Amino acid sequence: MDLVASLRLALAESFAFYFxxxxxxxxxxxxLFQQFHDLFGGLYEDVHGAVDDLAERIRTLDALAPASLEEIMSGATILFSPVPPAMEMVMQLIAANDILIAAFTAANDVAIADGQDGIANFLQERLDVHAKWGWKLKATLADDTAV
Ligand SMILES: [Fe+2]
Structure with missing residues (x-):
């Protein structure tokens, strides 16, 4: 997969995660409505910003950004379901976060191979952010009596 295709897949997974x-x-x-409402609010605002950044990186490579919902979601593997209970929401977001990390890791590998250091740097920053989201989501599920 070339860098544009890798970025388009990372964009598709990010848009699915955002939504x-x-x-x-x-x-x-x-x-715990307010706690989850705020956690999910921080998540969607962060990932929405990354959607913009990813689309603009695609434009710097002289390729067009998606122009329809079908196009922006093309290739996304993050699944949707009817509204689940709160803790199931957290579990779904942990799984989706892992999918995002895999997509960003793959795109970063291609960016490095292509000598696109600026794009690789951006992707690595997003990987760091998603590692932190993974921690926060998993900590929400953890038994606080465990070590
Ligand atoms: Fe809101």
Whole structure:
């Protein structure tokens, strides 16, 4: 897969992740509503910013950014479901975050191979951000009596 295709896949997974987190921000219910509403809000705002950055990196490579919802979602593997319970939302976001990390890692490998240091740097920063989101989501599920 070339760099543009790798970035388009990272964009598709990011857009799917963004929408999932935003939908969960709207639809979460339960006694911890405010905590989850805020966590999912931070997630969708962060990933929405990355969607813009990814599309603009594609333009710097003289390729066109997606022009339709079908196109921006093309190739995305993050799954959608009817509104789940809050903790299931967190589990779905952990799985989606792992998919995003895999897509960004693959794109970073191609960027390095192509000598595109600026794009590689951006992708590595996103990998660091998603490692932190993974920690926060997993910590939400963890039993606080465990070590
Ligand atoms: Fe909101």
């Amino acid at each position: 999932k987190a935003h939908s969960f921000h709207w639809n979460v219910r339960g006694p």
